[in-house]
Amino acid sequence: MAEVNYNDLVLKELNYNSYLKLPELLSLQEEISQPKHHDEMFFIIIHQAAELWFKLMLHETETLVESFRDGMVSRALKALKRITRAMNLQVQQIRMLSTLTPVEFAGFRNFLRPASGFQSAQWRIIEFTFGVREPFFLRFFEKMPEIRGRLEDILKHPSVYDECLRCLHRDDHPIPEEVRERDFSKPWVMNEELVSVIQDVYESPKEHYHWVLLFEAMIDLDEAFELWRKTHAVMVNRTIGFKTGTGGSAGYNFLKSRENTKCFPELWEVRNRIGGTH
Ligand code: HEM
Numbered sequence: 001m002a003e004v005n006y007n008d009l010v011l012k013e014l015n016y017n018s019y020l021k022l023p024e025l026l027s028l029q030e031e032i033s034q035p036k037h038h039d040e041m042f043f044i045i046i047h048q049a050a051e052l053w054f055k056l057m058l059h060e061t062e063t064l065v066e067s068f069r070d071g072m073v074s075r076a077l078k079a080l081k082r083i084t085r086a087m088n089l090q091v092q093q094i095r096m097l098s099t100l101t102p103v104e105f106a107g108f109r110n111f112l113r114p115a116s117g118f119q120s121a122q123w124r125i126i127e128f129t130f131g132v133r134e135p136f137f138l139r140f141f142e143k144m145p146e147i148r149g150r151l152e153d154i155l156k157h158p159s160v161y162d163e164c165l166r167c168l169h170r171d172d173h174p175i176p177e178e179v180r181e182r183d184f185s186k187p188w189v190m191n192e193e194l195v196s197v198i199q200d201v202y203e204s205p206k207e208h209y210h211w212v213l214l215f216e217a218m219i220d221l222d223e224a225f226e227l228w229r230k231t232h233a234v235m236v237n238r239t240i241g242f243k244t245g246t247g248g249s250a251g252y253n254f255l256k257s258r259e260n261t262k263c264f265p266e267l268w269e270v271r272n273r274i275g276g277t278h
Helices: 006-012 040-069 073-099 102-106 121-130 135-141 145-156 160-170 192-203 205-240 252-257 265-273
Strands: none
Touching: 040 073, 040 121, 040 160, 073 160, 073 205, 102 205, 121 135, 121 145, 121 160, 135 145, 160 192, 160 205, 192 205, 192 265, 205 252, 205 265
């Protein structure tokens, strides 16, 4: 007897629920606390929702990189805007955690060990892809060889920042060779000459306004990342104080030490130069 193709059935009966696979999606929130703690559902949903938005950010990042490769600055701008909106939404999501009191969180926190945000593959892919490349974080994927391999592979290739600067170079803004040909696996090193190139762009808006808009959109994204890190750190402090994290870090103090991490350092540095140094 021929096998029934259930996918076909779903397509024939396409509706809101089947298109969005809601039966599957809505059955993925499984508490592990015993007895079930009321607030664990909130904790699971807020993380799952964040991971869905991370997925969208990575999806849009493909368009962003492609746009840089094709020299389409305005298309890159559009992709950046959506990515930034999604990141800003994460800041608001983290704020929702102010509705979880320390007592409520303590009621199920021990069941979660040793799971930790350090193991968020998508977050680490986002950081590595945009240019924050700290090999320290690879250790959290030792037991996930596929993810670790993907992260190592990202380190071998240009970041979003590298792609942007290559695009700028092809548009007749000479990017220093040591920047273009750098070892992608190494953390970024601030380049003075590059700051001057960016300053020239900012100071000739009539000729280069599309680049000025793009740089400002990149600053918007870096700002959103920073706000997320700060908001997450403060939320951690109010929820678990100065306790260590379930991933073994120093918790709030560790998160605070990363707050000012930048994806596009020269775009920030140029602000010290524009209009004089005082
Ligand atoms: C009660 C809620 C939360 C607490 C207490 C908390 C706590 C922590 C702590 C202590 C760390 C440091 C790593 C460790 O030692 O485990 C961390 C990292 C992280 N958390 Fe959270 N977190 C919470 C909610 C969230 C949410 C909703 C997200 C959304 C995705 C998230 C994503 C992350 C990520 C991506 C990291 C890695 C940060 C980095 O690499 O700098 N966390 N979290």
